[in-house]
Amino acid sequence: MICAGSLSRPALRRQLRQARRNLSATEQKNAARALYRQLAQHPLFRRARSIALYLPSDGEIDPRPLLEEAWQRGKRVYLPLLRRWPATHMVFQQIKPGEALQRNRFRIPEPAPRTARQRRCWSLDLILLPLVGFDEFGGRLGMGGGFYDRSLECLTRRQDWRTPVLLGLAHECQKVDRLLLGPLDVPLAACVTDRRWYQASAAAQ
Numbered sequence: 001m002i003c004a005g006s007l008s009r010p011a012l013r014r015q016l017r018q019a020r021r022n023l024s025a026t027e028q029k030n031a032a033r034a035l036y037r038q039l040a041q042h043p044l045f046r047r048a049r050s051i052a053l054y055l056p057s058d059g060e061i062d063p064r065p066l067l068e069e070a071w072q073r074g075k076r077v078y079l080p081l082l083r084r085w086p087a088t089h090m091v092f093q094q095i096k097p098g099e100a101l102q103r104n105r106f107r108i109p110e111p112a113p114r115t116a117r118q119r120r121c122w123s124l125d126l127i128l129l130p131l132v133g134f135d136e137f138g139g140r141l142g143m144g145g146g147f148y149d150r151s152l153e154c155l156t157r158r159q160d161w162r163t164p165v166l167l168g169l170a171h172e173c174q175k176v177d178r179l180l181l182g183p184l185d186v187p188l189a190a191c192v193t194d195r196r197w198y199q200a201s202a203a204a205q
Contacts, residue, residue, distance in 0.1 A: 004133070004141075004176040012176070013144060016133045019173045020059035031171055032062035034194035039128075040069050044165055048125035052078040052092045052164070055101075057108050060130045061171050061194065071097050078119060081110050082147070090147045091118045092127075121152050124164040129188070131168045138187035138200030139179030140168050152186040165189050172196075 004012055023031070039045050051070050056062045070077050078092040082104045093110075094117040095101075101109035111117075121127065129148055133141035142148055155161050168191035175198075181187060190199040 002133075002176045004135070004179055009141070009144075012141065013132050016141070016174050016176075017058060020061075020171050023059060023171065023173075028059075028062060031194035032065055035061055035063065035169060035192065036065040036069070038192050038194070038197065039066055039167075044126060044167070045070075046073075048075065048165075050076040050078065050119070050124045051126045051128065052080070052121075052124050053128040053169075054080060054130045055109050056130070057106075059171075061169050063128055063169055066128070078124065079110055080147070080151075081113060081118070082106075088146065088150060090151050092121060092124060092151075093118045120154075121164060122155060127152075127164045127166050129166060129168050131170055131174065131191070133174050133176050133179065134168050134170050134188070134191040134198070135176055135179045136191075136198045136200065137178065138189070139181055140185070140188050140191075141176075141179055146184065149184050149186050153184060156186060167192055169193075 002015065007015065053063045053067055055064070067077055076094055079095050080090045081093045083089045083091060093114060095111050099111060102112055104110050129140065131140045131142055152166065166186065166188045168188045170191055170193050172193045172195045188200055190197055
């Protein structure tokens, strides 16, 4: 496990991103299957009617088997969509099977903007987030752009925040000892890896 306190945030990001990039194609495929087994039958996934997740890039653990499972169970599935303005914000937009995608400015596939299909984060049941690093206490280290934190910041102002449940998805090699949360960082209910759950709050029970 990496000691986060011994590195600057940029250095920590570089080290963790390299660790997940170093995984072979076979290791990535096995990790995706193991992640699916961890989540597909869990009550949080089974009960959720609307789920947001992501398409993997830069060595991120692959949640696409869960996306396919969600469609098969008749759930509404959403992907993050970067806004053109303000350029530092994103929304969640529903995607349907067979829908064509386009690459955003970071070369990540996303749906073409359709306002009628977009939803505020608080209207979703479950959000599966990508990350660079995580700890056992709900801490999440992202890529540094702050897109998720800005999109989810409204949740922290709610007095009775129950949904959406925020679950980070990661490879086991992305775990660190402790991350210091900044004032804009939104904590996770839990992080799920290819090996186990790291529950951080009662929201993930």
